[in-house]
Amino acid sequence: MHAYADMSTEELELFRVACGFCSLRELCWPMGLEPPELARLHSMIRRSGPLGVGNHLFGVGERFTAIYAVRTGCIKSYSIGADGHELVHGFYLRGEVLGFDAVHPDRHRCNAVILEPSFVCVIPYKDIARLSVEFHSLHNQILRVMSREFSRQLKFADSSVATQRIAAFLMDIHSRLYQPGSAEYEFRLPMSREDISNHLRIAPETLSRLIAKMHRKGLIDVDRRRIRLLNPVRLGLMAQGKHHG
Amino acid sequence: MHAYADMSTEELELFRVACGFCSLRELCWPMGLEPPELARLHSMIRRSGPLGVGNHLFGVGERFTAIYAVRTGCIKSYSIGADGHELVHGFYLRGEVLGFDAVHPDRHRCNAVILEPSFVCVIPYKDIARLSVEFHSLHNQILRVMSREFSRQLKFADSSVATQRIAAFLMDIHSRLYQPGSAEYEFRLPMSREDISNHLRIAPETLSRLIAKMHRKGLIDVDRRRIRLLNPVRLGLMAQGKHHG
DNA sequence: ACCCCGGGCTGACATATGTCAATGCAGTAT
DNA sequence: ATACTGCATTGACATATGTCAGCCCGGGGT
Numbered sequence: 321m322h323a324y325a326d327m328s329t330e331e332l333e334l335f336r337v338a339c340g341f342c343s344l345r346e347l348c349w350p351m352g353l354e355p356p357e358l359a360r361l362h363s364m365i366r367r368s369g370p371l372g373v374g375n376h377l378f379g380v381g382e383r384f385t386a387i388y389a390v391r392t393g394c395i396k397s398y399s400i401g402a403d404g405h406e407l408v409h410g411f412y413l414r415g416e417v418l419g420f421d422a423v424h425p426d427r428h429r430c431n432a433v434i435l436e437p438s439f440v441c442v443i444p445y446k447d448i449a450r451l452s453v454e455f456h457s458l459h460n461q462i463l464r465v466m467s468r469e470f471s472r473q474l475k476f477a478d479s480s481v482a483t484q485r486i487a488a489f490l491m492d493i494h495s496r497l498y499q500p501g502s503a504e505y506e507f508r509l510p511m512s513r514e515d516i517s518n519h520l521r522i523a524p525e526t527l528s529r530l531i532a533k534m535h536r537k538g539l540i541d542v543d544r545r546r547i548r549l550l551n552p553v554r555l556g557l558m559a560q561g562k563h564h565g
Numbered sequence: 566m567h568a569y570a571d572m573s574t575e576e577l578e579l580f581r582v583a584c585g586f587c588s589l590r591e592l593c594w595p596m597g598l599e600p601p602e603l604a605r606l607h608s609m610i611r612r613s614g615p616l617g618v619g620n621h622l623f624g625v626g627e628r629f630t631a632i633y634a635v636r637t638g639c640i641k642s643y644s645i646g647a648d649g650h651e652l653v654h655g656f657y658l659r660g661e662v663l664g665f666d667a668v669h670p671d672r673h674r675c676n677a678v679i680l681e682p683s684f685v686c687v688i689p690y691k692d693i694a695r696l697s698v699e700f701h702s703l704h705n706q707i708l709r710v711m712s713r714e715f716s717r718q719l720k721f722a723d724s725s726v727a728t729q730r731i732a733a734f735l736m737d738i739h740s741r742l743y744q745p746g747s748a749e750y751e752f753r754l755p756m757s758r759e760d761i762s763n764h765l766r767i768a769p770e771t772l773s774r775l776i777a778k779m780h781r782k783g784l785i786d787v788d789r790r791r792i793r794l795l796n797p798v799r800l801g802l803m804a805q806g807k808h809h810g
Numbered sequence: 811a812c813c814c815c816g817g818g819c820t821g822a823c824a825t826a827t828g829t830c831a832a833t834g835c836a837g838t839a840t
Numbered sequence: 841a842t843a844c845t846g847c848a849t850t851g852a853c854a855t856a857t858g859t860c861a862g863c864c865c866g867g868g869g870t
């Protein structure tokens with residue numbers, strides 16, 4: 321199950337090419353930049369080696385040195401609440417960018433841990449800051465990514481009803497995981513039930529039960545982390561609280 | 566009860582002076598800027614006349630034209646959820662800055678409505694964007710304020726327990742409202758119970774009951790919108806989930 | 811002074827969710 | 841093969857919160 325173990329040589333090759341040719345170009349950070357900026361950006365990016373499950377990218381209180389783009393795998397961002405419980409802020413998948421939690425106090429406000437074997441791109445912050453003065457479009461890009469981050473946090477705050485949050489979560493993960501060619505509505509959750517329950521702020525038992533209920537109603541198929549959305553339309557309505565039962 | 570009606574002539578005079586001399590300097594947007602930036606910033610700021618309760622500063626979908634700093638009063642930011650319920654994102658008090666919800670899609674994602682008679686400063690965005698290229702410190706300032714915004718949203722997400730959220734809310738509002746000279750632990754909530762309950766995502770009845778309970782336990786004194794914190798220490802512990810009963 | 815109105819409070823009840831304990835089950839080591 | 845280990849599920853029960861209905865009470869108009 322090691323992502324880096326079953327990569328083809330072609331895929332490995334991809335890891336060596338520039339941002340301008342990167343397969344994640346449309347998903348990731350450089351989206352919307354012009355060739356000259358892309359070239360400069362590429363020159364400051366470092367690609368990580370394979371990162372093993374359980375390793376941390378950064379931790380609470382550490383200095384803000386870089387932002388990270390996920391090439392492969394899944395990274396969990398979390399902190400520990402005053403009561404000792406784990407607060408999962410979010411999950412970062414292929415093409416997504418993390419690390420912006422630390423722009424202001426210059427210290428990370430959360431931990432970032434590898435959930436699945438991952439590769440990331442590392443972009444030193446001071447280089448970005450310097451370059452963003454030079455290229456106005458890059459400055460806008462920073463604001464854009466921060467803003468996207470911002471709205472992502474609000475995604476599950478809407479509803480106080482657990483079923484809604486779960487439906488929204490499943491559809492969200494599906495849309496972020498989906499790639500043309502894979503089975504349309506089937507995917508594998510990269511995180512444990514406990515991580516999900518900490519993220520959605522419900523007890524793991526409640527999560528289990530409600531997932532089972534959605535299964536019974538024919539909305540989804542479940543086998544451990546394997547999920548299949550059988551009725552995306554109803555799920556979508558349910559996520560918006562327009563449909564109960 | 567009109568804030569602009571009982572202002573002294575001195576206060577009125579304050580409304581005409583530059584950012585560099587503004588009494589909100591330490592609270593507000595320009596904090597941390599040097600005299601040359603302050604002067605430029607001041608030249609692009611417009612002061613609003615008195616804004617009446619119920620008026621909107623901006624609404625969902627409107628173009629992002631400016632950010633706003635509250636000089637006096639209270640402004641509520643909210644949106645309408647898919648189920649039709651009002652989602653209150655937050656409240657903005659004296660010295661606080663709003664409008665950054667719209668940096669990315671260039672459209673406001675929420676509505677901003679006046680809860681108490683208010684004065685604001687209006688800072689056109691395109692001027693800031695232009696100036697932030699010129700002055701690096703201003704660029705940092707933008708990131709800083711956005712980041713503060715960001716963490717504010719997470720403030721009440723911690724706990725799923727209503728009492729904790731209420732305690733945290735009261736202490737938060739108190740700290741933001743406090744000014745030396747006023748009664749140490751007494752203040753007036755600028756918003757209705759319904760607004761609070763929409764913000765904390767609990768039914769207004771539950772809010773009432775839990776406030777009554779905190780009163781019975783001697784933690785606070787309540788008379789309509791007037792609040793007095795009798796035991797801030799225990800309240801703080803309660804906000805962190807370290808103390809129940 | 812009186813009435814009206816809206817926000818706020820309270821009670822009774824339904825429901826959702828949390829908690830504690832036990833069991834199942836797959837992957838891993840022995 | 842067997843036992844072990846950690847995650848996931850399930851059941852029984854306690855509790856928190858939502859819902860519906862009614863009441864109170866202060867402020868503003870007449």
